[in-house]
Amino acid sequence: MEKLLDVLVLGRGQFHELSMRGRVLLSQLPLNLTMLLVCAVVAFADPRKLSDTGFVAGQVISVVIFALCAVIPWNRLPYGSFLVIPFLDFLPVGLVRSSASDALTGLGLLAVFPVMWLAGSGYRTRLMVPLGGAATLVMVWVPLAIAHTLDPRSLAAELVTPFMMLAIGVGTSVMTASSMAQQARVEELLARSETRERLLDTVLETVDVGVLVLDADGKGTFANSKQVEVYAAAVPADGIGEELESQMMIYREGSDEPLPPEQWAVERALAGEEIEHELFTLGRGTAARTVSVTVRGFSDASGSHAGTVVASADVTDVVMAVRARDRFLSVMSHEFRTPIGNILGYAEMVLDDPLLSPASRGDLQVISRNAEHVNQMVDDILAAAVTGPAAAAIRLPVDFAALVREAGDSSGPAAHRRGIGLDVRLDGALPILGDRTGLARVLDNLISNAIKYSGTGTRVVLSASREGGWAQCTVQDYGIGIPAGDLEQIFTHFGRSSNVVGTDIPGTGLGLALAKEVVEKHRGTISCTSEVGVGSTFTVRLPLRREPV
Known part of the structure; x- marks a missing residue:
């Protein structure tokens, strides 16, 4: 009733x-x-x-x-x-x-x-x-x-x-x-x-990514168990009450200074900002987790803003692997190349001695040939690291100016052997988020090209500076230059300048294409200006890392 x-x-x-x-x-x-x-x-x-x-x-x-x-x-x-x-x-x-x-x-x-x-x-x-x-x-x-x-x-x-x-x-x-x-x-x-809602709930609870859904008013409407698990690392063990928010241990990756709440990914999402694969560290010590955060807004059927989705992937193990790779490849590129360069340089000096016996000359040529072979192996390993499927997948804090200085130091012996001066000009630190190995490969390629296409007695100028919101690096040489009609094709696969085709200057035409690919993955640009007989200037621009306010 x-x-x-x-x-x-x-x-x-x-x-x-x-x-x-x-x-x-x-x-x-x-x-x-x-x-x-x-x-x-x-x-x-x-x-x-x-x-x-x-x-x-x-x-x-x-x-x-x-x-x-x-x-x-x-x-x-x-x-x-x-x-x-x-x-x-x-x-x-x-x-x-x-x-x-x-x-x-x-x-x-x-x-x-x-x-x-x-x-x-x-x-x-x-x-x-x-x-x-x-x-x-x-x-x-x-x-x-x-x-x-x-x-x-x-x-x-x-x-x-x-x-x-x-x-x-x-x-x-x-x-x-x-x-x-x-x-x-x-x-x-x-x-x-x-049925679809149950399927979506099951999928969201199954995937190894934390998902947080906020409505149009910024209130949380859904958070899967992975999201709770990941962000539990940021909650202090002794945190209490209303002071808990100020005690949250959230850091920008590579920094020990806690981020203020307005710099947190969720707060920035509520302010309408979209974030893509930005790294944050949650917690301290061995329990700390590194997360890659992506934020996207979504609309309702009428096209009005309906809410925001925050996806947080735990990339702690990946970041550790990338750092281990970078350390290994740093040794490969720096510690190996410096002694190899010295071996090649001294072998070339001895080979110029007119009093050298034929037997000794043959032995030195074997040394020089094998040193070049080892040097090529190092280059091949670096290229594989840059072009592999996981290349540049994780962006870590990098000082681009320090990378430029290291690239100059590694290329110094090669420039000395060719009788070319290498000037390195830096203008303070240039913090970016990037793949150290890939960017080091780009710099090595540009500098080696500048040395390769320059004559004895010239010089190569390597400079890095801040230009607005960009970190800018230029590699300037005073070599043979590139015809204006070839400037567009030099960044394509197997593209080489017409004035070097048929010469004895070695090259495959892949280095600049690889460099362009890596730079664009970092949301940067690479360009070239040149004049035949005067020289060339290659410019790489990468977005500076936004520092906490």
Whole structure:
């Protein structure tokens, strides 16, 4: 009964949520209430009708039918058995109509209640709609038969009400069928939506990436277990209450200074900033974790901002592996190249001695050839590290100026052997986020090219400076230069300048293409200006790392 009142009076429930008994009662209730209203109106209009046998019988039968609706266990009976009630309703409606029609007109319209029930039940409507019209016809013709007035004119005069009821039944059945189809479609879509939601929840709990979803107001609506696990490292063990936020151990990768809350990825996301693969350190000591954070906003169906997704990947092991690789390759490129350069330089000096015996000259040539071979092996290892599938995948804090200085030191012996001066000019530290190995390879390639294409007695100038929000490095030589028509193709695979093709200057045309690829992965640019016979200047520009405010 409480649910029945919720649906009927308070509107807090749905009809299909009621029990079968509740639905039958609610379907019958409008007719019984209207019958009570008819009784009250007749009592005012013609009190004598209240003692009419037919009128009283109709009212009593109506009450009995309502009582049957309440006591019969409809859920235990076959579905559709409840439709016996609207067919029974035609009896009290017919009795009240025939006994009180002279006092109150339009009582035949009471048949609309059972007709709409039959048509709106959704149960065999092709049969129930005609039966409802036929029952109405019987309801209006039976009194004529009792009164012995079954002449054609009387029968025809009573056809309007049955026809109206039939039309109402057809309209009701059409609307019910449409409503039921829409309801089935909605339920199907809801089922699919629920399935997709469960699938999404399962995926988000399965992936090894922390996911945090914020709504348009910046409130968290979802965080998977990985997100909670990763950021637990940033929570101090003794953190308490309202001071917990200020005690959070969140650092920019490579820095020991805690970030202020406004520099946290979530706060920046709420300010509308998009972040891509930016590294943060959570916690201190052996329990610290390094996370790569990406932030993206999303819109609703209307295109309005609906919220933000923060994805945090734990890359602690990857960062440690990258650092180990960088340390190893740093030894390869610096510690190996310096002694190899010295070996090649001194071998070349001794080979210039006219007093050297043929046997000794042959031995020195073997030494020089093998030293060159080792040097090429070092270059091949560096190239493989730069072009591998994981190349430049992780950006770590790097001082670009320090890389330029190291590249100059490594290339010094080669320049000395060629009789070329190498000037290194630096203008303070240049903090960037980058792949040390890849950038070192780019610098080595540019400097070796400058030395290779310069003549003895010239010089190469290597400089690094800050230009606005960019770290800029230039490699300037005073060599043979590059024709203007070749400047675009030198950065393509196997592209070489036309003025060196056919000469004995070695080269594959891959170095600058590789350099361009690495620089662009760092969201930087590489360009060249040149003049034949004057020299060339290569410029690399990389975005400076944004320091905490």
